[in-house]
Amino acid sequence: MSFTSTTKFVQPLPLNTTSARSNDHKPFLDPFKPTSFFGSTNKLRFTSLAKSHQANLHRRSAVVAVSEVVKEKKPKSSTNLLITKDEGLVLYEDMILGRAFEDMCAQMYYRGKMFGFVHLYNGQEAVSTGFIKLLKKEDSVVSTYRDHVHALSKGVPARAVMSELFGKTTGCCRGQGGSMHMFSKEHNVLGGFAFIGEGIPVATGAAFTSKYRREVLQEADCDHVTVAFFGDGTCNNGQFFECLNMAALWKLPIVFVVENNLWAIGMSHLRATSDPEIWKKGPAFGMPGVHVDGMDVLKVRDVAKEAIGRARRGEGPTLVECETYRFRGHSLADPDELRDPAEKARYAARDPVTALKKYMIENNLSSEAELKAIEKKIDEVVEEAVEFADESPHPGRSQLLENVFADPKGFGIGPDGRYRCEDPKFTEGTAHV
Amino acid sequence: MTVRDALNSALDEEMSADPKVFLMGEEVGEYQGAYKISKGLLEKYGPERVLDTPITEAGFTGIGVGAAYYGLRPIVEFMTFNFSMQAIDHIINSAAKSNYMSAGQISVPIVFRGPNGAAAGVGAQHSQCYAAWYATCPGLKVLCPYSSEDARGLLKAAIRDPDPVVFLENELLYGESFPVSAESLDSSFCLPIGKAKIEREGKDVTITAFSKMVGYALKAAEILAKEGISAEVINLRSIRPLDRSTINASVRKTNRLITVEEGFPQHGVGAEICTSVIEESFGYLDAPVERIAGADVPMPYAANLERMAVPQVEDIVRAAKRACYRSVPLAAAA
Ligand SMILES: Cc1ncc(C[n+]2csc(CCOP(=O)(O)OP(=O)(O)O)c2C)c(N)n1
Numbered sequence: 056m057s058f059t060s061t062t063k064f065v066q067p068l069p070l071n072t073t074s075a076r077s078n079d080h081k082p083f084l085d086p087f088k089p090t091s092f093f094g095s096t097n098k099l100r101f102t103s104l105a106k107s108h109q110a111n112l113h114r115r116s117a118v119v120a121v122s123e124v125v126k127e128k129k130p131k132s133s134t135n136l137l138i139t140k141d142e143g144l145v146l147y148e149d150m151i152l153g154r155a156f157e158d159m160c161a162q163m164y165y166r167g168k169m170f171g172f173v174h175l176y177n178g179q180e181a182v183s184t185g186f187i188k189l190l191k192k193e194d195s196v197v198s199t200y201r202d203h204v205h206a207l208s209k210g211v212p213a214r215a216v217m218s219e220l221f222g223k224t225t226g227c228c229r230g231q232g233g234s235m236h237m238f239s240k241e242h243n244v245l246g247g248f249a250f251i252g253e254g255i256p257v258a259t260g261a262a263f264t265s266k267y268r269r270e271v272l273q274e275a276d277c278d279h280v281t282v283a284f285f286g287d288g289t290c291n292n293g294q295f296f297e298c299l300n301m302a303a304l305w306k307l308p309i310v311f312v313v314e315n316n317l318w319a320i321g322m323s324h325l326r327a328t329s330d331p332e333i334w335k336k337g338p339a340f341g342m343p344g345v346h347v348d349g350m351d352v353l354k355v356r357d358v359a360k361e362a363i364g365r366a367r368r369g370e371g372p373t374l375v376e377c378e379t380y381r382f383r384g385h386s387l388a389d390p391d392e393l394r395d396p397a398e399k400a401r402y403a404a405r406d407p408v409t410a411l412k413k414y415m416i417e418n419n420l421s422s423e424a425e426l427k428a429i430e431k432k433i434d435e436v437v438e439e440a441v442e443f444a445d446e447s448p449h450p451g452r453s454q455l456l457e458n459v460f461a462d463p464k465g466f467g468i469g470p471d472g473r474y475r476c477e478d479p480k481f482t483e484g485t486a487h488v
Numbered sequence: 489m490t491v492r493d494a495l496n497s498a499l500d501e502e503m504s505a506d507p508k509v510f511l512m513g514e515e516v517g518e519y520q521g522a523y524k525i526s527k528g529l530l531e532k533y534g535p536e537r538v539l540d541t542p543i544t545e546a547g548f549t550g551i552g553v554g555a556a557y558y559g560l561r562p563i564v565e566f567m568t569f570n571f572s573m574q575a576i577d578h579i580i581n582s583a584a585k586s587n588y589m590s591a592g593q594i595s596v597p598i599v600f601r602g603p604n605g606a607a608a609g610v611g612a613q614h615s616q617c618y619a620a621w622y623a624t625c626p627g628l629k630v631l632c633p634y635s636s637e638d639a640r641g642l643l644k645a646a647i648r649d650p651d652p653v654v655f656l657e658n659e660l661l662y663g664e665s666f667p668v669s670a671e672s673l674d675s676s677f678c679l680p681i682g683k684a685k686i687e688r689e690g691k692d693v694t695i696t697a698f699s700k701m702v703g704y705a706l707k708a709a710e711i712l713a714k715e716g717i718s719a720e721v722i723n724l725r726s727i728r729p730l731d732r733s734t735i736n737a738s739v740r741k742t743n744r745l746i747t748v749e750e751g752f753p754q755h756g757v758g759a760e761i762c763t764s765v766i767e768e769s770f771g772y773l774d775a776p777v778e779r780i781a782g783a784d785v786p787m788p789y790a791a792n793l794e795r796m797a798v799p800q801v802e803d804i805v806r807a808a809k810r811a812c813y814r815s816v817p818l819a820a821a822a
Pocket residue numbers: 201249250251252285286287288289290314316318319320385514543545567571574
């Protein structure tokens with residue numbers, strides 16, 4: 056793990072779009088106030104660059120793996136740490152929670168405790184943690200079917216997520232949503248969306264609301280940001296492009312986070328996309344585009360900080376492409392036969408959890424024992440979540456007809472002239488439906 | 489033969505018979521289909537005729553329709569029919585209406601196929617039936633196979649048909665095996681579009697069903713037979729056109745009708761069948777018609793709620809007994 060952010064930001068205006076290395080030592084036109092970053096000498100820069108910088112561009116052919124876009128950089132000094140000890144421990148705990156929770160899900164799925172399609176997040180933890188741990192409670196997160204860990208990072212208790220997966224009443228959606236549909240209004244988790252691309256406009260709508268509240272409803276302090284997470288395969292869907300356009304057009308406070316794990320299900324990103332550098336689509340629509348090593352939580356956090364800050368300041372959206380990898384099949388039903396074992400091994404060696412651990416220990420931010428204690432604590436949290444879910448009641452019959460409408464008069468008027476929902480038999484679920 | 493193999497062999501035979509036929513969709517090539525329906529086809533026909541598309545239903549469905557306008561015979565696979573919602577504009581507007589709008593100049597020989605209906609444990613967005621949605625649209629043909637023979641005969645008919653066909657399979661049936669006749673294994677085998685099949689003859693009550701619900705109706709008929717009720721089970725096979733004459737002839741014989749579907753009750757396939765029977769055979773009915781449908785709610789995730797939300801064999805049995813005035817417990821009636 057390096058000390059500096061290895062990112063590319065591109066600011067499309069006013070000059071020709073071009074790409075910047077964030078840590079070259081040339082003077083920039085930095086349009087934003089400098090922000091301190093835990094001692095880092097480098098900041099992300101949304102900068103307009105002169106032509107000479109084009110030499111820095113890594114031009115690649117379509118067959119080059121995305122992982123080669125960003126070259127590792129040498130740390131500049133061993134004293135400039137990217138995080139404080141406390142921050143590091145928070146990140147570590149969140150990543151361990153994501154990992155342990157998902158491992159437990161696999162076990163529970165095989166034991167028949169959860170069903171349907173279960174998509175696990177192993178390998179991608181640095182993205183969820185790197186972004187969501189920088190958010191305020193009022194900020195919103197919109198996810199996909201691979202949503203357990205986004206919910207956890209945003210603060211939804213593990214027991215509520217586990218119980219949802221078990222289909223129990225104590226789940227965060229009372230067992231009605233399931234694995235692909237985590238919602239928590241309290242935590243501003245606006246949903247797991249199971250259809251490709253669907254979450255992106257919804258997230259853009261949440262960002263629209265923040266702006267509307269501030270500018271139309273005059274809620275001056277409404278600086279809420281929305282972060283939308285989605286995959287590489289999803290970036291070929293029209294809704295992505297439609298929303299990049301509107302978000303930039305209306306300068307909405309949103310960050311589009313692409314979790315590029317190089318694969319859709321069995322479809323390699325390189326076979327699906329004419330230009331596999333997704334970050335480039337930002338500048339094409341008038342917003343910064345960034346590529347970051349998504350296996351490195353500190354780099355992700357570095358980029359996230361700038362992008363979220365930009366959104367919060369009302370300066371508009373950012374597109375961030377996080378290069379990451381899923382350590383398991385697409386879902387627990389996927390035989391995962393098409394990915395090259397060498398590729399898997401390459402990314403396994405870049406395990407984001409191990410990398411953070413190494414960074415913390417090497418930089419004396421924490422001892423091995425301290426981290427072990429966190430792991431132990433999280434194991435207990437996850438065990439407890441399973442026990443809680445197991446012991447929780449199944450939904451009652453009446454729940455079948457609840458929540459179809461906010462106002463159940465939507466079920467209409469019965470033969471006696473009264474609203475059907477007022478008939479006790481109807482709400483008990485014993486009426487013929 | 490499993491339904492999966494039946495579909496696979498139908499695709500294979502039609503692709504081999506006509507070089508204008510090609511298959512496109514997500515993961516149909518190298519992954520061999522999310523449900524392995526296209527297994528072996530990439531190897532046999534190559535990536536020019538078995539195309540892995542990006543995840544962009546609106547785009548590739550429109551491309552399929554455009555190819556059909558200009559003389560090809562595309563088969564568009566939806567990983568599940570739920571995702572066809574992102575492409576519905578092209579199915580309804582570009583495919584179904586073009587022959588009419590162009591006064592017959594542009595026909596659209598395309599098949600939209602994939603699994604439809606309730607799956608297991610996948611929640612509200614991944615579990616619903618589109619039969620009624622598509623069957624409401626003029627210009628489309630909507631087919632729902634149940635058995636392996638249906639799957640082969642109807643898919644081959646759909647591919648050869650000059651009009652857009654929505655072909656609704658069922659994931660939970662893919663692995664099921666059905667006996668097949670030698671005739672249905674012949675590469676020339678085809679079933680007529682618009683013709684229902686009487687799966688089981690009976691005289692007391694008519695049960696109409698399609699797709700997976702045919703199996704449930706047959707199970708219900710078995711149970712009813714033990715209790716002295718002889719049920720006639722009609723496998724609709726085709727939702728549009730609907731075989732009104734087979735349905736009405738059966739009801740005129742049994743004088744009772746139960747319709748079964750997994751979809752939502754309101755404005756459903758059952759509603760259309762009941763109307764047809766009331767219009768054409770009202771005087772023959774000895775009991776109110778009964779509609780069995782999915783619950784009028786989005787599909788819940790929890791297994792116990794999910795079970796309540798989809799029709800069960802018991803529901804069909806109960807309705808049939810009601811129709812035959814046998815809803816009182818048998819002990820009390822005796
Ligand atoms: C509209 C739509 N089409 C197809 C699918 C089926 N599907 C589910 S996940 C997936 C692959 C998504 O890949 P990517 O966007 O890279 O996300 P990842 O799963 O890698 O996180 C597909 C095709 C879907 N959910 N929605």
